[in-house]
Amino acid sequence: MIVTTTGSNTTAVTQLVRAARETYAYRRFGGGIGRPLLCLQHFTGTLDNWDPAVTDALASGREVVLFDSAGVGRSTGRVPTTVAGMSSHTLDFLDAVGLSTCDVLGFSLGGMVAQQMVLERPSMFRRMILVGTAPRGGVDIMHLEKPNLARHLGDPTLHGYAVLQKIFFAPTSPSQMAGRQFIERLAQRTEDLDKPSGPEVASAQMAAFREWERAAETSEGALRDVTHPTLVVNGIHDEMIPVSNSYRLAETLPNAVMLVYPDSGHGSLFQFHESFARHAAAFLTSDSPYAPY
Amino acid sequence: MIVTTTGSNTTAVTQLVRAARETYAYRRFGGGIGRPLLCLQHFTGTLDNWDPAVTDALASGREVVLFDSAGVGRSTGRVPTTVAGMSSHTLDFLDAVGLSTCDVLGFSLGGMVAQQMVLERPSMFRRMILVGTAPRGGVDIMHLEKPNLARHLGDPTLHGYAVLQKIFFAPTSPSQMAGRQFIERLAQRTEDLDKPSGPEVASAQMAAFREWERAAETSEGALRDVTHPTLVVNGIHDEMIPVSNSYRLAETLPNAVMLVYPDSGHGSLFQFHESFARHAAAFLTSDSPYAPY
Numbered sequence: 001m002i003v004t005t006t007g008s009n010t011t012a013v014t015q016l017v018r019a020a021r022e023t024y025a026y027r028r029f030g031g032g033i034g035r036p037l038l039c040l041q042h043f044t045g046t047l048d049n050w051d052p053a054v055t056d057a058l059a060s061g062r063e064v065v066l067f068d069s070a071g072v073g074r075s076t077g078r079v080p081t082t083v084a085g086m087s088s089h090t091l092d093f094l095d096a097v098g099l100s101t102c103d104v105l106g107f108s109l110g111g112m113v114a115q116q117m118v119l120e121r122p123s124m125f126r127r128m129i130l131v132g133t134a135p136r137g138g139v140d141i142m143h144l145e146k147p148n149l150a151r152h153l154g155d156p157t158l159h160g161y162a163v164l165q166k167i168f169f170a171p172t173s174p175s176q177m178a179g180r181q182f183i184e185r186l187a188q189r190t191e192d193l194d195k196p197s198g199p200e201v202a203s204a205q206m207a208a209f210r211e212w213e214r215a216a217e218t219s220e221g222a223l224r225d226v227t228h229p230t231l232v233v234n235g236i237h238d239e240m241i242p243v244s245n246s247y248r249l250a251e252t253l254p255n256a257v258m259l260v261y262p263d264s265g266h267g268s269l270f271q272f273h274e275s276f277a278r279h280a281a282a283f284l285t286s287d288s289p290y291a292p293y
Numbered sequence: 294m295i296v297t298t299t300g301s302n303t304t305a306v307t308q309l310v311r312a313a314r315e316t317y318a319y320r321r322f323g324g325g326i327g328r329p330l331l332c333l334q335h336f337t338g339t340l341d342n343w344d345p346a347v348t349d350a351l352a353s354g355r356e357v358v359l360f361d362s363a364g365v366g367r368s369t370g371r372v373p374t375t376v377a378g379m380s381s382h383t384l385d386f387l388d389a390v391g392l393s394t395c396d397v398l399g400f401s402l403g404g405m406v407a408q409q410m411v412l413e414r415p416s417m418f419r420r421m422i423l424v425g426t427a428p429r430g431g432v433d434i435m436h437l438e439k440p441n442l443a444r445h446l447g448d449p450t451l452h453g454y455a456v457l458q459k460i461f462f463a464p465t466s467p468s469q470m471a472g473r474q475f476i477e478r479l480a481q482r483t484e485d486l487d488k489p490s491g492p493e494v495a496s497a498q499m500a501a502f503r504e505w506e507r508a509a510e511t512s513e514g515a516l517r518d519v520t521h522p523t524l525v526v527n528g529i530h531d532e533m534i535p536v537s538n539s540y541r542l543a544e545t546l547p548n549a550v551m552l553v554y555p556d557s558g559h560g561s562l563f564q565f566h567e568s569f570a571r572h573a574a575a576f577l578t579s580d581s582p583y584a585p586y
Contacts, residue, residue: 174583236543236551247540250529250553258529258553260543262584275585290467291555292568 019096025074026067030059040110046194057277073194079204087116134245137218168267235268312389318367319360323352333403339487350570366487372497380409427538430511461560522584523549528561
C-alpha cells in the first residue's frame with residue numbers, strides 16, 4: 001500500500017543519521033508514488049534555505065529528502081574542498097538512510113555534486129534536475145568578486161536572507177518582488193533551525209568551485225555517456241553561474257531538456273516556483289526513457 | 294456561446310480568401326476558448342507540411358489557422374525576397390479573414406515573419422511561439438551548402454517528404470524513427486493537396502534568409518521592447534538554424550521562456566510532438582502577463 005503524506009520544509013523535524021564517517025542532519029517529508037527526490041543545496045545553504053514553495057509542492061507526489069553535507073548546518077565533519085569529496089559524503093548519507101535509488105535535484109553547487117554522483121554510481125539514480133549549475137570545466141563560476149555581486153555581499157545594511165534577495169534575483173521590480181516573497185517564505189520556519197554557514201564553510205566550498213572550474217579536463221567526455229533523463233534549468237540573467245553553462249550541459253548530456261526562465265537570476269526556481277514545481281513534477285512523474293515530458 | 298469543434302489538418306478543406314493584393318489559400322479548423330493560433334510555415338513548406346500530430350492537438354483548445362503566403366501553394370502572387378514582404382502579406386491575410394487578434398506559432402522562416410509582424414502590429418498579437426528560428430542578424434541561417442545538409446538535398450534516391458526526414462531530424466536511430474513517423478503522418482492527407490514548392494519559391498525565400506542574416510542592424514534593440522509572452526523552442530542539434538539563435542532570442546526578448554529538446558534537429562516540434570503540443574497548449578492557455586507556464 002502506498003501511503004501519501006503531506007509535509008513542509010517549514011515544519012519538518014530535523015533528523016540525524018550516523019553514517020560511515022559523519023553524522024548528517026536531514027529532513028524527509030511528503031510522499032506518493034514517485035521515487036524519493038534528493039535535493040542538493042547551493043553554496044553556504046543549509047536545510048533552512050530550501051524554499052517551501054518548491055519542496056512542499058514536490059512533496060505532494062513523492063518523498064522529498066533534504067540534507068546537510070559534512071560540515072554544513074548540524075552535520076559533523078569538515079566541508080570538503082572538492083565536489084568529489086561532497087559526492088562521497090552524499091553517497092554515505094544515502095547508504096545510511098537506506099535510499100538505494102532516488103531522483104536528484106541539484107541546485108548550483110548541488111548540481112555539480114549530482115553530476116559527480118551520477119557518474120560514480122549511475123544505477124542508483126533515475127532522473128536528474130540540474131538548476132543553475134555548470135559542467136566540470138565550466139566558465140565564470142561563482143566569482144563573488146564581480147561588482148554586481150560584491151556590492152551586495154559587502155553591503156552592511158543587508159542582514160540574513162536579505163542578501164539572497166539581491167544576488168539570487170534579477171535587478172528588475174518583478175524579480176526583486178519575487179525575491180522578497182522568497183525570503184518571507186524562508187522566514188516562516190522559526191524553530192529547529194540550522195546554524196547559518198560561516199566563513200569556513202564558504203571558503204572550503206569556494207575552493208571546490210575553483211577546482212571544478214579550473215579542471216584541465218572538462219567532464220564533457222563523461223557526460224556524453226550519461227543517459228539519465230535530465231532537466232536543465234537556468235535563469236537567463238544568472239550572474240553567479242551564467243546560463244552558458246546550462247547551454248553546455250544541454251549540448252553535452254544526450255538526454256537533457258533545457259528550460260530557461262526570463263527576467264531571473266540564480267534563483268529562477270524560487271522566482272517561478274509554481275511553474276518550476278509544475279515542470280519538475282511533470283518531468284519526475286514521467287517514466288519514459290526520454291527526457292521530454 | 295463557445296462552440297468547440299474538432300478538426301485535423303489531414304481532412305480540413307482548403308479555403309481561398311481574396312485580400313488587398315492576392316488570393317491566399319488557408320485552412321482553419323478546431324475550436325475552443327483559446328485565441329485563434331496562426332501558424333507560419335518553414336522554408337518551401339505548404340499547408341501540407343504541417344504535422345497533424347501538432348496542429349490537431351492544438352486545435353482541441355482553439356482554432357488553428359494555417360495559410361500559404363504569396364506565391365506558395367495555391368496562393369497567388371510572387372514570393373517576396375524579404376521577411377518584411379512576407380509579413381506584409383500575412384497581415385493582409387489576417388485582415389481579409391477578419392482575425393483582429395490571435396496568437397502566433399512561427400516555425401523557422403515563419404518565426405522570422407512572426408517577429409516582424411509583432412514589431413509592426415504589436416497590439417494584434419498576444420502570445421508567440423518561436424520554433425527553430427533566429428533574430429534578425431542571427432548566425433549560420435539556412436546554409437544548405439553545408440555538407441551535412443547538401444548530401445541529403447542532393448541525394449537522388451530521396452523523393453518527396455523523404456528528404457525532410459534527413460534534414461529535420463538528428464542522425465540517431467530514435468530521431469530518424471521519429472522522422473519516418475512524421476512523414477507518414479504528412480502522407481495521411483491524400484486529397485486537396487497544395488502543389489509542392491519549386492525552385493522559384495526556394496530561391497526567393499533563400500534571398501529572404503540572406504537579407505535577414507546579413508542585416509547590418511540586428512533586431513536586438515527592437516526585440517528588447519517586445520513584451521509579449523514568448524515560448525522559444527529549438528532542437529539542440531539543429532543544423533539548419535543552430536540553437537545559438539534561440540539562445541540569443543531568449544537573451545534578448547524580455548519575456549521569453551526557452552525550451553530545448555535533446556537528440557533532435559530542426560524538426561524538434563514534430564519529433565517530440567506530444568511534449569511540444571502539451572507545452573504549447575499550457576503556454577497558450579495561460580493568461581498571465583508573464584511567459585512562464
